[in-house]
Amino acid sequence: MHNVQPLPVPAQAPRRYAFDVLELLVIPAFVLDAQGRVSMWNRACEHLTGVLAHEVLGTRDAWRSFYQHARPTLADLVLQRRTGEVAALYDDHQRPGGGDANLSAQSWCDMPRSGRRRYLAADVSPILDGDGAVVAVVETLRDMTAEKQAQIALEQLATKDGLTGLANRRCFDDTLHAEWQRALRQGQPLSLLMVDVDNFKQYNDAYGHVGGDACLQRIAGAVASEMRTNDLVARYGGEEFAVILPNQSLKGAAIVAERIRCRVERLQLPNLGVGKQYVTVSIGAATALAAPDTDPAHLVATADAALYRAKHMGRNRISLTLEEVVAAR
Numbered sequence: 001m002h003n004v005q006p007l008p009v010p011a012q013a014p015r016r017y018a019f020d021v022l023e024l025l026v027i028p029a030f031v032l033d034a035q036g037r038v039s040m041w042n043r044a045c046e047h048l049t050g051v052l053a054h055e056v057l058g059t060r061d062a063w064r065s066f067y068q069h070a071r072p073t074l075a076d077l078v079l080q081r082r083t084g085e086v087a088a089l090y091d092d093h094q095r096p097g098g099g100d101a102n103l104s105a106q107s108w109c110d111m112p113r114s115g116r117r118r119y120l121a122a123d124v125s126p127i128l129d130g131d132g133a134v135v136a137v138v139e140t141l142r143d144m145t146a147e148k149q150a151q152i153a154l155e156q157l158a159t160k161d162g163l164t165g166l167a168n169r170r171c172f173d174d175t176l177h178a179e180w181q182r183a184l185r186q187g188q189p190l191s192l193l194m195v196d197v198d199n200f201k202q203y204n205d206a207y208g209h210v211g212g213d214a215c216l217q218r219i220a221g222a223v224a225s226e227m228r229t230n231d232l233v234a235r236y237g238g239e240e241f242a243v244i245l246p247n248q249s250l251k252g253a254a255i256v257a258e259r260i261r262c263r264v265e266r267l268q269l270p271n272l273g274v275g276k277q278y279v280t281v282s283i284g285a286a287t288a289l290a291a292p293d294t295d296p297a298h299l300v301a302t303a304d305a306a307l308y309r310a311k312h313m314g315r316n317r318i319s320l321t322l323e324e325v326v327a328a329r
């Protein structure tokens with residue numbers, strides 16, 4: 001009997017075999033070698049990005065297929081041990097398995113070649129040699145656009161008012177609470193406007209509920225058009241709107257309130273229910289300096305009281321709290 005010697009296997013063979021498998025994968029994937037050069041770019045990745053393998057192989061330009069401006073891919077971050085930057089570059093990230101080796105992250109990508117905007121989930125795993133040194137990293141990609149869009153639509157449903165498209169009451173409550181905390185941290189004033197449509201019952205009686213709804217939509221648009229980026233306008237309920245004005249003094253709040261009042265008046269929506277009048281709004285304004293162990297309910301009550309005064313004084317006017325409110329403990 002003679003000894004049967006196994007055929008010598010070239011050192012590169014297992015990796016070559018793994019690359020062949022990745023090539024055939026229906027999941028988009030690419031591999032960077034230890035120097036950060038693209039050493040595999042599969043068909044599915046070509047299909048996703050519109051960039052062909054021969055255009056990127058051997059280059060350090062994988063990022064160009066996914067982004068308009070220079071930045072590392074997730075594979076680059078892992079290879080260059082810059083994973084601390086992942087939070088700044090991606091919307092979300094996780095470490096599957098909890099260890100340091102694998103990294104997953106998700107973000108919107110405006111892919112230059114295909115011109116498509118896709119929400120991509122990237123998963124990166126390093127390939128180690130026998131000594132534990134990284135010889136390559138594999139990045140696989142999942143197109144999560146449909147799931148992300150569904151999530152955004154759900155979130156919008158949860159925070160938007162169906163009729164006007166403004167923030168809903170729940171969103172208002174959450175935002176007011178968050179702004180209250182911020183005002184407390186920064187020692188800045190927080191202003192609130194309560195905006196109520198005048199004689200709206202008569203409007204509904206004259207134009208019907210559908211006509212009333214259309215009127216509310218026009219008013220919502222008018223109020224929203226007066227807002228700055230950090231302001232929030234919400235439908236507080238029925239024919240009442242609430243406006244949160246962060247870092248705004250009572251004087252500034254009064255200016256915004258008067259602008260809103262004029263803007264609605266200028267819509268010149270006739271209210272046949274009230275003689276020859278146009279639709280108008282009354283506005284109550286209040287400003288608070290947040291204090292520890294307080295909540296913003298006092299600010300809402302103060303703005304509401306000011307609104308009541310504006311109605312009482314004849315409507316189509318603004319009313320301010322007489323002095324800035326320091327919330328009681």
Ligand SMILES: Nc1nc2c(ncn2[C@@H]2O[C@H](COP(=O)(O)OP(=O)(O)OP(=O)(O)O)[C@@H](O)[C@H]2O)c(=O)[nH]1
Binds near residue numbers: 200216238239
């Ligand atoms: N069309 C429509 N009407 C609504 C909606 N929500 C509340 N309303 C109506 O708004 C009217 C509010 O009436 P009131 O609270 O008496 O107030 P008002 O007539 O505006 O009187 P003042 O506020 O005192 O000027 C009621 O007739 C409600 O039915 C809505 O979503 N759509």
